[in-house]
Amino acid sequence: MPPRKGASLQLGWDIGGAHVKACVLADGALSDIAQWPCPLWQGLPHLDAALEQARSRWPAAWQAGARHAATMTGEMVDLFADRGQGVARIATHLEAALAGDIRLFDGDGGWRAPPEAAAHWRGIASANWSATARVLAPRAGDAVLVDIGSTTTDLVPLRGGRVAARGTNDAERLATGELVYHGVVRTPLCALGPRVQWRGERINVMNEFFASTADIYRLTGELDPAHDQAPAANGQGKDAVATRQRLARMVGRDAADASADDWLALAAWWRQAQLREIGMQLERVCAEADVLANAPIIGAGCGAFLAAQLARRLGRPYRRYAEVALPAPPADTALAGWADVCAPAVSVALLAWG
Template sequence: MKTDAVVFGWDVGGAHIKVSMVTASGELLDIAQWACPLWQGLGYLEQVIDHVLDRWPLAREAGARHVVTMTGEMVDLFADRAQGVRVLVDTLAQRLGPSTRFFAGAAGWLAANECADGWCDVASANWLATAQWVASRVSDALLVDIGSTTTDIVPIVAGRVVARGCNDATRLVSGELVYQGVVRTPLCGVSHRIVFRGEQVNVMNEWFATTADVYRLTGELWPAHDQHASADNGPKTEAASRARIARMIGHDARDAGEHEWREFAQTWRSEQMQILAANLARVMEAHPALARAPLVGAGCGRFLVEALAQREGRGFIDFSELVDAPNASLDLPEWMATCAPSVAVALLSLHGVREPTVAWFHSTAAS
């Protein structure tokens, strides 16, 4: 296969890097995700780049096409977001080649030497890449991408992204960005009080357990998505997860049976669902046209999106249904939805958008 026959879409996050390989006709061929604790050093990014180039030799050739979106500039390895964008852009362009382009939303596709001035358009724009692709396929929808760490809730009306927020700060105000995920979120960030054996119990504000422990016990976390160390660096087993969630309320695993700890995990799940549902309601409130719109689910936690859709009597569309992959293996749709921004940025670079699909919804709440 020639290098100009494919494009590689990159989503460079602070905890994972996701890369997709798409043909020039828009067919997804392959996709992969690597854990990348970027806050611990740029060496982890370099290692992942090595893995990508080993997996797809075409990616290292001079004519290879690479397009990038990112959120990794937010990690505290960098003094600020502008420096983060500059360092990530320089590292990627040096390794992938000067023709690498960076997704900048309404500002288009930037070359590496344009990103220093346009850093604010490049920073944390991966949600917008996904939303623009969805908007080109579904006229009215609420995109809900639940990942390992965060949740994006993006309204789409009449084929246009109508988000109130345009960056992390304003999206946190509007409820369109929620720091809740299904792997890395510490349980003390889900609730400060929780019911156990019929009583409200204070939760320890310690990083004793994460949501990965909860969804291991509910059986909903796919093992391939469980790529980061546990809170205590211990085993990622049900027994170890029981011990960790017990510790959150001052207990040991032996203080209750397996069934009771599984029920307790369901209680944590319900707490997180309430947070997500409340923010979904906030986003919907500004857009009456979406009262009955379907939820488009993306991310490794989209099982919760489907549950939200069922609870609200809405339709549910898996992001993978919006991507052309006729020869997909059994697990490729799972990875398509999990790595949605990397797929979207590749497809947008090929197909473009016939007309602008972003219409910022001005609101005092997000200004």
């Protein structure tokens, strides 16, 4: 839904390594959200293309000199020599491309102007999870944020209305289990384990990027096609036949070697392997932070369907990001769903102007 003419516009941005996510607040109310593919490791022109698509979708935001709040994880891609350079170059790029006031979210507290990015890159780098958690904490009190995206999972404990995370950056969060490099689209299947259950046997898998988690959730019917934006591992189609062929390659076979039910069973096994790993890390995070046993899981990301299942397994209540974070959840259920998927972009906008 485009913002109404004459409204005061604020945009929230989450500049990732694989996607750009953005939202528009019109007079403080959520008006629209979108996500575009952005394989940033292939070059900054991909960021330019995503920003141009945003400009085409929301021309009024450029014409009216809207205000922008941004967070990022894209500094991690190997286009950049190091993370500090990545933060600085993305900040410079945003400043050149966006019209109006621009502020960058600093997980250490406060906001930074683009020229300050190089000096404060450590606080800006990969802080999008912190923006989401800071929005939820005072609203939820005690809870656990489980944001399962295309590539990673954030597990953030909230205690007494405060963010109770032990880690503050990617390295620390990997060590504590609060960052799990598992997603429902881009994770190579070989990362889920060296062996699988196949027709009653445990067999080794091929440690090649023959298939990704998108192939699992495409077959199970859980991955929304709108979130299936990354190319398939082999660059081929995303129909059921092509998807089964990629799974078959993982176990040294062709799709014709087994039935559709066999390949669905293999996908279900991999699904359980991923759920088991994320669940193990979630229980670890909850134990370390002494999260209350009845504290809800707040699900976000395009893999929120797994967060809901984890809540059921652990006997915890389940709530969606949109119902907790938004002052007035939109009547448009699709818009609320996109708020769940693009939670950090919505969160930086809410922190800045909500």
